[in-house]
Amino acid sequence: MTSTKNTSTRSTNTRTNPRQAARVRAIRWMKGLLLAGSVAASLLGTQLLAEKDTAGIPPAIVRPSTVQEARWQQAPAGGTQELGPVPTAAAPLRPVARSRSSR
Amino acid sequence: MTQSDFYYNQMQTLPVIDEQPSLPGDPWPSHRFRAMGSEIALWLDDEEGDACVAFSRVERLFRRLEARLTRFDANSELSRLNARPERWVQVSPLLADVLGQALALAEKTGGLFDPTLLPALEAAGYTTSFERMGKKQQAVSGSPQPGRWPEVRLDPLRPAVWLPSEVRLDLGGIGKGYTAQLALDLLAAWGAALVDAGGDLVAGAPPRGLPGWPVAVAAPGGGDAPDLFHLWLAQAALATSGIDYRRWQQNGRPAHHLIDPRTGRPTTGDLVTATVLAPEATTAEGWGTASLIAGRERGLDLLLAREMAGALTTTGGKSLLTPAFAGHVVWPVL
Numbered sequence: 103m104t105s106t107k108n109t110s111t112r113s114t115n116t117r118t119n120p121r122q123a124a125r126v127r128a129i130r131w132m133k134g135l136l137l138a139g140s141v142a143a144s145l146l147g148t149q150l151l152a153e154k155d156t157a158g159i160p161p162a163i164v165r166p167s168t169v170q171e172a173r174w175q176q177a178p179a180g181g182t183q184e185l186g187p188v189p190t191a192a193a194p195l196r197p198v199a200r201s202r203s204s205r
Numbered sequence: 206m207t208q209s210d211f212y213y214n215q216m217q218t219l220p221v222i223d224e225q226p227s228l229p230g231d232p233w234p235s236h237r238f239r240a241m242g243s244e245i246a247l248w249l250d251d252e253e254g255d256a257c258v259a260f261s262r263v264e265r266l267f268r269r270l271e272a273r274l275t276r277f278d279a280n281s282e283l284s285r286l287n288a289r290p291e292r293w294v295q296v297s298p299l300l301a302d303v304l305g306q307a308l309a310l311a312e313k314t315g316g317l318f319d320p321t322l323l324p325a326l327e328a329a330g331y332t333t334s335f336e337r338m339g340k341k342q343q344a345v346s347g348s349p350q351p352g353r354w355p356e357v358r359l360d361p362l363r364p365a366v367w368l369p370s371e372v373r374l375d376l377g378g379i380g381k382g383y384t385a386q387l388a389l390d391l392l393a394a395w396g397a398a399l400v401d402a403g404g405d406l407v408a409g410a411p412p413r414g415l416p417g418w419p420v421a422v423a424a425p426g427g428g429d430a431p432d433l434f435h436l437w438l439a440q441a442a443l444a445t446s447g448i449d450y451r452r453w454q455q456n457g458r459p460a461h462h463l464i465d466p467r468t469g470r471p472t473t474g475d476l477v478t479a480t481v482l483a484p485e486a487t488t489a490e491g492w493g494t495a496s497l498i499a500g501r502e503r504g505l506d507l508l509l510a511r512e513m514a515g516a517l518t519t520t521g522g523k524s525l526l527t528p529a530f531a532g533h534v535v536w537p538v539l
Contacts, residue, residue: 162505162509162525162526162527162528163525163526163527163528163531164523164524164525164526195419195435195437195535195536196419197419197420197421197432197435198233198235198248198399198418198419198420199246199248199399199401199406199418199420199421200401200404200420200421200422200423200432201404201405201406201420201421201422201423201443201444201445201480202404202422202423202427202445202447202450202478203404203425203445203446203447203448203449203450203478204242204243204378204381204403204404204405204446204447204450204462
């Protein structure tokens with residue numbers, strides 16, 4: 103009952119006061135613009151972040167099972183690229199310790 | 206651009222040491238002993254000739270921390286904490302610090318590293334120290350239980366710990382890394398040092414005349430297989446987690462000590478080992494375990510996204526290196 107009365111009052115007011123009706127329409131437009139703007143900004147921001155994430159992650163280097171295979175790979179985002187033969191050389195240093203799974 | 210051109214372009218982006226210093230034998234005093242179920246080795250580039258004193262203190266340090274942190278002794282501080290769930294238990298600053306680091310790593314790795322997996326480890330048959338275990342284990346009571354690290358409460362000021370019902374802690378790997386880091390800090394008072402705690406390496410300043418300590422990443426399985434990589438290690442830690450060792454049969458099925466916190470069972474991923482190079486041993490240890498559990502794709506993504514230095518070896522025998530890790534490898538030339 104109360105809400106019907108209120109609606110009717112507001113409707114009557116805008117009908118009787120053209121200046122106020124124009125103001126209400128302007129506010130509604132601004133609200134709409136703000137909503138549309140924030141949705142667009144949010145979508146654009148998400149896309150930019152996604153692009154930054156992809157661009158920020160460096161590619162991995164893939165070493166095959168044995169050096170004798172002499173085939174090395176570079177794995178950029180979205181694929182793996184096989185590379186040419188690798189020059190092999192004798193190990194230049196003699197390790198004193200080895201990292202390995204817990205012994 | 207040919208494939209070779211591409212390869213040589215890649216080479217130019219990676220640091221290459223042109224001349225390797227020659228290394229005569231093993232020129233530094235060293236000391237070996239067993240602790241925490243592992244072979245511990247120490248090296249010291251000692252200027253004063255006091256290496257024996259330093260080694261003796263470090264060995265005592267390992268024994269002291271093992272007595273507190275082992276899960277295989279019912280009287281250790283950790284076992285006494287595990288036996289008192291659902292109440293606040295006062296703990297030593299040492300245990301609080303190790304647990305604090307473990308919980309921080311659990312949070313950073315999204316729970317892939319989890320210190321609450323003791324019930325799952327025991328359900329998998331790892332009930333006694335690996336040295337005493339037979340190759341075949343019988344089924345034990347209890348079912349696989351996923352990790353529950355978010356339910357553990359730590360008050361670092363009292364310090365005190367609250368464990369939920371049926372949650373018990375295993376601080377084996379991280380406890381060893383923590384101790385190795387403390388050992389290195391102790392040795393630093395005498396000179397440049399390197400600590401090998403069962404395959405987890407921690408290095409301080411480089412020895413005189415060299416860019417770092419000459420170390421390697423071993424091929425999975427060990428034996429006579431050639432090393433995967435050689436690198437100079439200084440002011441950093443290198444830890445490898447793997448399912449190529451600490452394996453056994455349980456009820457006719459192969460089992461190992463690396464539990465997937467999501468299932469509470471030994472991980473069945475596509476990686477054999479995961480090696481991580483980090484500023485501290487506990488970080489290297491935690492991320493090594495986490496990336497192995499995560500598997501090839503996600504493990505690599507986790508390391509790359511954080512620009513961490515890591516190398517993963519797949520069940521097919523390939524090694525996947527992050528650029529940060531490749532930058533430290535001196536052999537083979539990448």
